[in-house]
Amino acid sequence: MIDLKRRILNLTINDSIYSKKYETQIKMNSKNIEIINFLGSGLKNKYINKVDSILKLRKVIKDFDLVHINFLAPSYFFYNHFFKHSKLIVSFWGSDLYRYPKTSKKSKFLQKKIIKNADIITVVNKKMIPVFHEIFGFENKPIYETRFGLPIDFDQIDKIKKNEINDFKKKHNIPDKDYIITLGYSSDPRKNHEYMINEIIELSKKRSNIFVFIPLTYGDETHREKIKKLCDNSFKKYDINYKILENYMTNEEIAKFRKANDIMINIQDTDAMSASMQESLYAGNIVINGSWLPYTELLENGAYYETIDKLEKGTLSEKIQYIINNFDELKGKTKVNKKIIYERSSWEINIKSWIEVYNKLLEE
Template sequence: MKIAILGNANSIHIKRWAEGLHSRGIEIHLLTCNQSIEQYSPGIHLHKLTPSVPYGYILAVVSLRKLLKRIEPDVLHAHYVSGYGTLAALSGYNNLMMSAWGADVYDFPTKSKAHHWLVKRNLQKAKAIGSTSHCMHKVIKDIEGFLPPIYVTPFGVDTNLFCPSEKDVDSPNKKVSIGTVKLLHKKYGIDTLIKAFALAANRCNNTEVELTIVGSGPEEENLKALSRDLGISNLVQFKGYVENSLVPQILNEFDIYVALSRFDSESFGVAAIEANACSLPVIVSDVSGFKEVVVDGHTGLVVERDNPEDAANAICKLIENECLRAKMGNAGRKHVINDYSWEVSLSKMISVYDELINGK
C-alpha cells in the first residue's frame, strides 16, 4: 500500500499518522507546503511543494500534480479541509480522502457564503471523509447532505507512552497539583481556569494547591496579569512551551487535569484522553469534543463553559477527595485503552484505505 499524505509536516498529528502508518509497513509519502522542522524516520519520503503556505494552498497545484503522477499513490489523503483540502481538490486526483480537524468545518464555513461553498466543494471532491469525532461527523453532514462516506478516525493515544508513573504521595509537603497543557489562546479558556482556581484555592484552606500552565501563546502576559490581579501569582506557575515528547512526564506531575475550551471547534478532546491515559481525573468544559470522550462522573467531570464557579466546584470536589481522583483516573485509563488507543486508531484508518483501494 502506498499513501500520499498532504498536510503540515510540522503538525504533531501529521507526524504521528505518518510514523504510525509507516510502522505498519505502508509506504508513506508526505507532501507539504510548510518548511519542515520535524524529523521523520528515514523510510518516510518527504516532499516539499512550492510555493510555501499560504500561497501554496492554490499555487502549488502544478508541482503537486507532477509529483502525484510520479509517485502514483493508492490514496491521496489531505488533512484539513480548507487549506490543504483546497489544494487536494484542485489536483483532480481520483482516489482522494479528506480529513477534517475542527476549525476547518466548524469556523471556516461560517465566515461567508464563499467560505461555505469552498468547504462544501472540497468535501464533494473526496471519495471518503475522515472525522476525528462523532460530533464533528454531524457538523460535516450539516455543511452538505450529499457527501461521500464519512468515517470516524480519532487521534488515538499511545498508551505505552502516556501512562501513569509513581508519585511521591508520602511527601509531608505534597501539594495537590492542578494543571493544563494548551496553547495560550482565548479559545482555550485558560482565563476561566485561573479564575476557577482562585475560587477553589480560597475555599480549600486546609489543602495546599498549585496551578501549572504549560504552553505559550499570545495571551501569556494577560494571563499572568490576571493571576496577579487575583492575588494568586504565588500559586500559579507558567512553564511555557515544552516539546511534545515531554508531555507525558509533565502530565504525571499533575493530580488533576483541567481543559476549559470555549468553542465546539475543540472537536476531539485529545488533551483529555492523554491525561486520562496517565490515570489522571479530568475536568473539562461542555464543548462537543470533550463531552464525547469524557464520561461525566466516571472518568472526569464536565462543567459549563465560561463558568468559573462551576469549574471551581469541580476542582474542589476532586481536591478534597483523593479516593475519587484515583477512581476516576483508573477508569479513565481503562476507557482510553478500550476506545482510543493509538493502535486501534491506526487500524481504523488502514481499513478506510483498504475500502478506497478495493473500491468498496
Template sequence: MKICLLAPANSIHTLKIAYSLKESDNDVFVISFHKPRVKDLEILYIPPIMSSLGKLNYLLHIPKIKKIVEQYHPDILHAHYVSSYGLVGSLLNYHPFIVSVWGSDIFDFPKKSFLHRYLVKYVLKRADFVLSTSNIMAEETKKYIDKEVFVTPFGVDCERFKPMPELRTKDKIIIGTIKALKPKYGIEYLIRAFKILVDKYPFLPLELHIGGEGYLKEELEKLAVSLEIGDRVKFLGFISHDEVPKYFNMFTVSVSVSESESFGVAVLESEACGVPVIVSNIGGLPEVVKDGETGFIVPPKDPEATATAIEKILLDEELREKLSVNARNFVLDKYNWKENFKLITEIYRKAIEEIDHG
C-alpha cells in the same frame, strides 16, 4: 501501501499518522506547506512564493504538486484540513482521494460566506472517503455532504501515556493544563477557578501549572498577579510532545475548559496517564470524558462550576482513585491509538478495492 499525505508537517497529528504508517511497513510521503520539525520522514516542504499571498500560495503550487503526486503514484492520496490541503487535493484529480476534517475547517470556515460554503462542499464531494476524529464533527460535516463520514478517533499511544506514580508528589496539589495560550482554550476561567479554591482553602499546597505558549501569556500572567495568586501559578512554556506524559503525571487534576474544541487529544492523554479530568461541555470534549466516571463536565466560561468540580476531586481520595482507574481503562477501551489506526488503514484498503473494481 504507498501513501501520500497532504498535511501540515509541523503538526503532531500528521506525524503520528505518518510514523504509524511507516512503522507498519508502508511507503509514506508527506507534502507540506508547513516546515517540518523532523528529518526521519520523507517530507517535501513547499515554501510560499510570497508570504503576503497567504493561502493563495497553495493554489499557485498545484501544477507542481500534481506532477509530484503523479510521479510518486500513491495508492492513497490523503489530505488533512478541508479548507487548505483538502482543497489542493481535490484539484489534483487523483483517486483514491481521502480527506480528513480537523475542526475549524468544518465548524467555522463554511460559515464565512457562500463561497466558503461552496468550497467545502466541492472538496467533500470530490473525496472518495471523508474522515472525522469525533462524532460531533462528523455530524457537522454531514451538513455539507450526503455520504457517510467515517469516525476515526485520534487516540493515544498508551505505552507512552501511562501512569507514572513515582512522578506524583504528596507535598503539592497540582491543577494543570497543557494548551496553547489562546482565547478559545478558556485558560482565563481556569485561573479564576483556581483563585476561588485558593481563597477557600488557603492552607492547602495548591499550585496551578499551565503548559504551552501563545500571545495571551503576558495577559494571563497579569491576571494571576491581579488576583493575588501569581506565586501559585506557574507558566511552564513550551513542552515537547515527548515530555507531555511526564507533566500530566505530575498533575492531580487536568483541566480543559475550552470555549471551542473539535475533539480533545490532550484530555485523552491525561486520562491515559490515570489523571482525572475536567472539561467544558463544548464540541467534542464530552465525547472523551464519562461524566462522574473519568472526570467531570462543566459549563464553559464558568469558574464557579469549574472550581466546584476540582474541589470534589481534591477532597475525596476514594473518588479520585476511582476516576483515575476508570480514566485509564476508558482510553484503553475506546481510544488506544493502535486500534484507532487500524480503522484508518482499513478505510485505505477499502478505498483501493473500490477503485480497483470501479
C-alpha cells in the same frame, strides 16, 4: 487484497507529531502502502509560498495512487484542481468542522468545493457525522469513523515511577501537599484562560494549597503574551503558585507532567476529542470538561470525568473545591479510564481502520 506497493500523498497542515507517528505506523502495519507527507503550512503564509506549494504538488501528484487531506484547511482550495484527477480522502479533525465553516461563509464555500471532489470522508467520532451532513450535505458520500492514536506512547506514562514524580515536583518547587491543577493545553483564546484564571483566584480565597500549570507551548503568540501578563498581575497579587509552560516538552517530560498532575481543566469552546484531555484521563487525573463538548462516547463506554455546564462566576471554583474535598474518593473513580482510553486511542488499534479505508478506495 492489494498486491502492489501503493503510494499515498498525505497533505498535512504542519509537521505534527501525528503526521510523523502516522507515517511510522503505516510502515509498521502495512507492506502494501507507502505514506509520503506533503506539508501545507506554506499555504498560511505569503502568496509566493502558495504558488511554490502548488507548483511542487503539480510535479509530484501524478506519482501517487491516492491523496489524503488530514485537516481540511480552506486554503487547500488552491490545490483543488489537482484533486479532480486523483482519488481523494478528506479527514476532519475537529476545528476544521466545528469552527471554520461556522464562522466564515468563505471558508465553508472553499471547503465544500474540495469535499465535492472527495471519494471518502472520515471523522474522528460518530457525533461529527450528522454535523458534517448538516453543514455540507453530501449525504451520499461514504463517511467513516477513523482516528489517530495519541501523540505519546501509553507505555511512557505507565513506566513513570513515584520517585520521578517527586523529582518533577522538586524541579518546579511544588510542595508535597499542594494539589496540582492544569488549565487547558495550548495558547488559544477559545480555551477560556481568562475565566479559568479568575476562578483559580476565587478558589485561592478558600484554599491556599494549590499549584497551577498553564501550558502555552504552542498556539497564538498574542494570546500567550496576554495570559502571561494576566497571570503576572493576578496570581502574584493573590500569592498563587503557578508556572507557565512555554518550551517544547519531550514525551518523557509530558509523561511525568501528566502523572504528577491532579486536576486537568478542559473547558474550551469546541473540540472533537482532545489528545491532552485523553492523556490526562489515562494518567489518572481528575478531569473537568465542559458539558457542551461532544464526549458522550467516553461516558457511554463508562469513563469518569467531572463537568461544568456554564462559564459563570463560582461554577468552576466550586467544582474544584468539591474535587479537592473528596479527592481520594474521586481519584478512585479514575481507574476505569485507563483501559477505555487505550481501547479508543492506541495506535495499535486505530491504525487498522485507516488501512481498511485505504484498501477500500485503492481496490476500486
